[in-house]
Amino acid sequence: MSNIGSYDERVKNFSWSIAEKELGYKPGDVINIGWYCTDRICQQGKGERVALYWEGFTGIEKTYTYNDIRLASNTIAAFLSGLGIQPGERVCLFMDRIPELYLGFLGILKTGAIAQPLFSAFGDESLLVRLSNAEATAVITQKKHAPKVRKILDKMPHLKHIIIVDHDGTAPLKDREVAFSLEKAAPVEHFDVYPTKAESPSVIHYTSGTTGMPKGVQHVHYSLISQYLTAQWALDLRDDDIYWCTADPGWVTGTSYGIIAPFALGVTQCVLDAGFSAEAWYKWIEKRKVTMWYSAPTAIRSLMKAGDEIVKKFDLSSLRHLASVGEPLNSEAVVWSRKVFGKPFYDTYWQTETGSIVISNYPGMEVRAGSMGKPFPGITGTVLDPIKNEPYTTHGKIGLVALKFDWPSRMRTYWNNKEAFQKKFRNGWYITGDRSKLDADGYFWFAGRDDDIINTAGHLVSPFEVESALLEHPAVAESAVVSKPDPLNLEVVKAFVALKPGFTASKDLDLEIMNFIRKKLSPLAMPQEIEFVPSLPKTRSGKIMRRLLHAKEWGEEIGDTSTLEND
Amino acid sequence: MADELKDMVLNYVTKEYLEDDSEPLTYDTPLISGGIVDSFSMVSLKRFLENKYAISIPDEEATPEAFDSVNKIVALVQRFAAKKA
Numbered sequence: 001m002s003n004i005g006s007y008d009e010r011v012k013n014f015s016w017s018i019a020e021k022e023l024g025y026k027p028g029d030v031i032n033i034g035w036y037c038t039d040r041i042c043q044q045g046k047g048e049r050v051a052l053y054w055e056g057f058t059g060i061e062k063t064y065t066y067n068d069i070r071l072a073s074n075t076i077a078a079f080l081s082g083l084g085i086q087p088g089e090r091v092c093l094f095m096d097r098i099p100e101l102y103l104g105f106l107g108i109l110k111t112g113a114i115a116q117p118l119f120s121a122f123g124d125e126s127l128l129v130r131l132s133n134a135e136a137t138a139v140i141t142q143k144k145h146a147p148k149v150r151k152i153l154d155k156m157p158h159l160k161h162i163i164i165v166d167h168d169g170t171a172p173l174k175d176r177e178v179a180f181s182l183e184k185a186a187p188v189e190h191f192d193v194y195p196t197k198a199e200s201p202s203v204i205h206y207t208s209g210t211t212g213m214p215k216g217v218q219h220v221h222y223s224l225i226s227q228y229l230t231a232q233w234a235l236d237l238r239d240d241d242i243y244w245c246t247a248d249p250g251w252v253t254g255t256s257y258g259i260i261a262p263f264a265l266g267v268t269q270c271v272l273d274a275g276f277s278a279e280a281w282y283k284w285i286e287k288r289k290v291t292m293w294y295s296a297p298t299a300i301r302s303l304m305k306a307g308d309e310i311v312k313k314f315d316l317s318s319l320r321h322l323a324s325v326g327e328p329l330n331s332e333a334v335v336w337s338r339k340v341f342g343k344p345f346y347d348t349y350w351q352t353e354t355g356s357i358v359i360s361n362y363p364g365m366e367v368r369a370g371s372m373g374k375p376f377p378g379i380t381g382t383v384l385d386p387i388k389n390e391p392y393t394t395h396g397k398i399g400l401v402a403l404k405f406d407w408p409s410r411m412r413t414y415w416n417n418k419e420a421f422q423k424k425f426r427n428g429w430y431i432t433g434d435r436s437k438l439d440a441d442g443y444f445w446f447a448g449r450d451d452d453i454i455n456t457a458g459h460l461v462s463p464f465e466v467e468s469a470l471l472e473h474p475a476v477a478e479s480a481v482v483s484k485p486d487p488l489n490l491e492v493v494k495a496f497v498a499l500k501p502g503f504t505a506s507k508d509l510d511l512e513i514m515n516f517i518r519k520k521l522s523p524l525a526m527p528q529e530i531e532f533v534p535s536l537p538k539t540r541s542g543k544i545m546r547r548l549l550h551a552k553e554w555g556e557e558i559g560d561t562s563t564l565e566n567d
Numbered sequence: 568m569a570d571e572l573k574d575m576v577l578n579y580v581t582k583e584y585l586e587d588d589s590e591p592l593t594y595d596t597p598l599i600s601g602g603i604v605d606s607f608s609m610v611s612l613k614r615f616l617e618n619k620y621a622i623s624i625p626d627e628e629a630t631p632e633a634f635d636s637v638n639k640i641v642a643l644v645q646r647f648a649a650k651k652a
Contacts, residue, residue, distance in 0.1 A: 057601040096602060121605060147586050275599045276606060277631050302606075306630075457607075507618045514611045515583060523607035 002363035004233040007374065014377040016408055019229040023264070030195040031221045033202055034077070034109035037263035038070035039193070050268045053242075053288055054099050057274035062099055066266065069103060072182055074191035076100075076107025079180055083138065083161050087112025087194050090136040090204060093249070094118050094127070094145055097273040100165045100182055101249055104140050105259050109202055109221075112194025116204045116216075119250030120145055125469060125520040128152040129213055130206045131159065133416055140180075142166050150174060198222035204415050205252045207352040208453055208462035216415030217352045223256075224264060226356035226409035230376055231261035234348055234360040236321045237292055243269040244285070245294045251459065252352040253325055256409070257294055278306035282314040289318040296326040298457035298489050300333045300345060305488070311340045321363060323348055326458020327490045328446040331369035347372055349444070351432060353424070355409030359401075359444050372436065372444040380404035382429070383438045386450075389427040398437045398447045402429035452546055454483040456491050459524050463546065466493060466527070469520050473513055475503040480536050482550040484529060495527035496549055498535050505532035572644065577637045579615060584608060594638045599631040609634050616640065622647040 004010055024040075025031055041047070047067035054062045064072065085091060091108045093115060095101045101117075108115040116134050118127065120142075127148055131139070138161040139149055149162055153175060160176060167179035196202070202221045206214040231237045235257065243262050247253035262269045270288045274280055276299065285293065322337060322345045329347040337345045349359040349372040359381055361373035375381035382391040383399040392399055405425070414421045424431055435447040454461040463481035470479040477500040483491035497513065499505060510530050518526035537545045551558045573594055581592055584604050598604045604612060613629050616622065624647055633643050 057597060144586050273602070275597075275602045275604075275631065277600045277635070279632075280600055507614075511611060511614050511618060514614065518608060518611060523605050526607060526611060528607075528610050 003236050003238065004362050004364060007362050007365050007377070010233065010377040016225055016229070016378060019225045019408075023224070023228060025225070027198070029197075031198055031224065032109060032112075032193050032196045033221050033224050033260055033264070034073055034106040035193045036224055037106055037260060038066065038073050041066045041263070041266040042070050044266065046266050049266065051263060052099065052102060053268070053270040055270075055272050055274070055284070056098070064099065064103075069106065069263070071187040071189065072099075072103040073106035073110055074188040075182065075185050076104050076180075077110035077191050077193075078188040079163075079185065080107060080111050080113065080138070083163075083178070085111055085113050085138055085161075087196075088201065089113045089138070090116045090134040092116040092118055092131060092134070092136045092139040094120060094122075094139050094141040094149070095165070096120050096142065096144075097248055097254075097271055098142070098165070099271075100140065102259055102271070103182065104165075105249065105255065106263070109196075110191060110193045112196055112200070114201045114204055114218075115255075116206075117249050117251075117255060118206070119248060119522065121524070122148075122250075122522045123518070123520045124148045124151045126214075126465075126522055126525075128155055129465075130216070131156055133206075133213070134204055134216055137161065138163060140165060143168070143171075146174075146177070196221045199412070201412070203255060205255070205352045208460040208465060209420065212417075212420065213465065214462065215417055215420055217252075217411045218413050218415050219355050219409065220412055223355045223409035224260060226407050227256050227261040228264050230357040230360075231257060231265060234346075234357045234362060234376060235261075235292060235294060235323050236363045237262065237265055237267055239265070239267065241267045241292045241320075242288055242290050242318070243267050243292045243294070244272075244288070244290045245269065246272075246281075246296065246299060247294070247325075252355070253294075253296075256356055257325075276302060278303050278310055282311065282316065285316050285319065286314045291318050291320040292323075293319060293321075294323045294325065295345075296458045297324055297329045297333060298327070300324060300329070300337065301488050304333065304336050308340055316341060319343065322346065325350065325357075327455050328372070329370070334367065334369040344369070349373065349446075353411045353430075353432075354403070354407075355411060356407070358403060358407070368439075368443050370445070371439075372446050374442050374444070375403075376407075379407050381444070383436055383444070384426070384429060384431070389429070392438070395438050395440045398435055400426075400450055401432040401434045401436045401444065402426070403432065404428075405430040452482070452550070454481075454491050454493055456483075456486075456493060456524055457489040461493055461525050463493075465521065466495065466517060466525050469517055469525075470495060470497065470513070472520070473516050475499050475509060476513070478536055478544070480544045480546050480549050481527070482546055482553055484553045486528070492528040493525060494529045494531070494553060496531050496533050496536060498533055569641065569645070573637055573641050575619070576616075576640050576644075580604070580612070580637065583611075583615075592637065594641075595636050597635055598637075598640075599635045604634065606631065612640075616644055620644055620648055622651055 052064040135158040204216040245258040324345040346361040466481040484494040486492040
């Protein structure tokens with residue numbers, strides 16, 4: 001029997017107070033995610049239970065009990081407080097998936113400060129934009145990533161502390177840098193956790209915007225209510241599970257379901273800090289006897305590519321439940337997982353802005369391969385007619401995925417960008433930016449984005465951000481960036497580039513521009529293909545018609561070209 | 568020739584994918600499984616090899632395993648260079 005039981009019954013009798021009661025929370029109480037994920041579990045008598053099995057790429061292993069993560073998060077919180085970090089200040093986590101990332105996240109929340117996790121593969125430009133917008137006062141990082149912070153330090157007067165967690169003394173610390181070693185620091189038995197309330201800000205995750213710079217999605221401590229209950233009902237997480245969430249906490253899945261939900265539930269989770277290889281992943285499942293596995297379609301497709309034979313080399317019989325997130329899960333992947341693992345991947349749908357799963361396939365409910373599933377109990381979702389901004393009255397029409405904006409983990413605003421936040425609503429509905437259709441039984445079927453944002457391997461990339469960075473390359477006169485279909489990553493970045501006089505298209509220049517973007521922004525944003533063109537299609541008012549280029553890549557109808565320059 | 572090729576690849580990976588303060592690479596350092604080169608960056612590494620050695624590596628051969636160390640990359644390049652010859 002699954003945790004959710006009957007989906008229809010849950011929908012009928014739903015109230016978020018179910019989670020509040022289980023967590024012992026009453027409206028108006030103090031609610032601090034850092035405390036709920038550590039101290040509370042210890043108070044339940046589970047202090048000696050393993051909270052985290054961690055393994056690095058060199059094979060180094062570390063194991064932390066719930067009491068260990070309580071002490072470690074206290075120790076980090078005390079260190080931050082000692083530096084003068086105040087509640088409400090933004091503290092960035094810029095690290096690989098090392099234990100300090102997970103423990104630092106909880107430590108930051110215990111001080112009342114706001115955690116700002118950033119993907120460690122970000123280049124200096126991506127880092128600068130996000131740290132500046134958040135006006136972060138501290139960054140916790142590793143010595144390998146510190147050079148990227150140093151490079152932009154002069155542009156960040158707000159940044160007071162760069163905390164290096166693995167400083168070994170081989171090179172001197174530089175301006176504003178301070179060393180902190182979790183292993184050498186004296187464990188702090190008691191830390192006065194800051195009494196945050198439901199609406200106190202907790203986390204800021206940055207997400208790509210269509211036309212502007214990245215937006216800081218701000219969440220609050222009350223998000224715990226949604227994350228806790230969705231992990232139980234949609235992911236079917238149970239007390240005795242060994243859970244593996246493959247997401248990096250630089251992105252929202254890695255915090256909502258890679259830190260907050262599993263620790264608040266007191267389950268054992270494992271983290272493998274290594275690059276992808278099918279062999280390493282299967283070996284990890286076998287070694288840790290993973291029971292619940294939450295991954296992404298790109299990873300699943302990569303496993304499919306590695307073949308069925310390799311699966312037979314490993315004992316994967318511990319797997320009880322599988323789920324997926326980040327981009328639409330194609331039906332072939334569902335069929336394949338049934339064949340090789342004996343169970344399907346259950347697709348879940350949500351966004352950085354929603355903070356938790358909002359539409360999902362649930363254990364016990366029929367999985368319609370390729371469908372996003374149904375709204376989580378308590379969440380009202382629909383498909384809006386994009387012209388009338390009202391729900392379609394008949395099924396099967398493609399429109400905008402829209403939600404009533406009233407669940408606990410919804411974002412509260414975009415940091416320093418209320419205007420962008422307000423633009424997310426139409427006629428009382430929150431507009432996700434995705435398109436889908438509804439079938440007669442209430443299942444959602446994904447149909448694509450409603451904007452130019454590129455979803456590559458489950459990560460959103462803004463064409464605007466890539467185009468802006470391209471213009472900084474000395475050879476680029478103008479550029480347009482669109483998505484291109486890709487069998488593994490769903491979409492990848494493609495750039496159309498017109499060169500300045502004196503530059504000639506060549507394979508070397510192509511590679512130079514690719515690497516330029518990779519280092520400046522991130523590997524995800526790097527164009528996988530660059531097409532050199534004499535000029536870009538523009539409207540008579542001079543605006544680049546990205547739409548035409550997109551249509552060309554996807555083999556779609558070009559549509560109205562009446563405003564095209566020189567048409 | 569093989570040593571030259573090894574050093575060329577090692578120097579390129581060091582220059583393009585490692586931060587200044589990183590531990591030096593060896594010919595067997597795991598690049599993909601070690602998180603030094605991710606699957607997206609692998610595309611630019613593949614492009615470099617194809618440009619430099621005038622070869623074409625089919626996507627199905629450009630696996631994380633085949634790119635996981637300088638030695639493995641060199642073996643891959645040699646295989647396709649030999650095919651070309």
